[in-house]
Amino acid sequence: MSYKAGWIHFTNVAPILDSLVLPPGVTAITGVPTQMNAALLSGQVDIANISAVEFIRNADVLEALPDFSVAVLGPVYSVNLFHTRPLEDLRRVALTAQSAMSVALLEVLLRERGLNPVLERAEGEAEALLAQGFDGVLRIGDSALREWYGVVGPLTPETTMTGLPHAARDITVTDLAEEWFRLTGHPFTFAVWAYRKDNPPPPELVQAMREARRDGIGHLADVAERHARKLGLPERVVQHYLWNFRYHLEAPDRLGLHEFAAKAVPGHAPLTFGPRPGEERTRSTAAD
């Protein structure tokens, strides 16, 4: 057996991936969301945690694991629009090329408010791009988390008592997942674990992922400590960040996913999910 995985290895998936032991015959590469989306769609990998919007756009050929997600109810802290004018007055927004999901989410949120700023691809740190004439900058992942903290930190006991802040100096950080929550009252599902319908993952891989997740969530403080050091952020910030994620694609996360699908990709093919835990097909049955 030879099966290839593609992992977006942002800190937010560390509780699933850090202690994952790949079964024999399974190999993995890592990259940013747009790279993993492309790797799955081109057949370079067989399974990947991809931007949920790409799963929706390709729902005719892709299926997702029924119990894995990167989702949040409320703020996420790492999918951020940094801006220097109110949302209503934005003229030029820089978009990171790393992300498909947050771009699609931003488009939905702007449309809902009847706003129409120019959206351009541009890489770089938020503050640098703001200094270059953009009045909004969309950032995701570890760098967005670090840059959010760069704007609002350091946190004092007083700031955390009143919730984590979103603005400082002349920069506002609009958390797109929080905006989604305000709009819908539902979680936002950023990523699912998808594969082509005719090429499901070996049950041993899914089993190993479930065990790794159980271990990661059970030792969240250790995961946070390790990653806080790598990110150069306070441990309690990373602990709060990780504790906040919903990793099991539960009913509310699916509701959020379907709601987003209807808004962002009208007319998409029905979303399909693989067998629930304990009901996996065997490889030989899948191949019959």
Ligand SMILES: C=C(O[C@@H]1C=C(C(=O)O)C=C[C@H]1O)C(=O)O
């Ligand atoms: C929460 C995040 O979600 C990630 C964002 C993605 C995207 O923007 O396309 C894709 C996968 C997610 O794991 C993040 O990057 O911080």
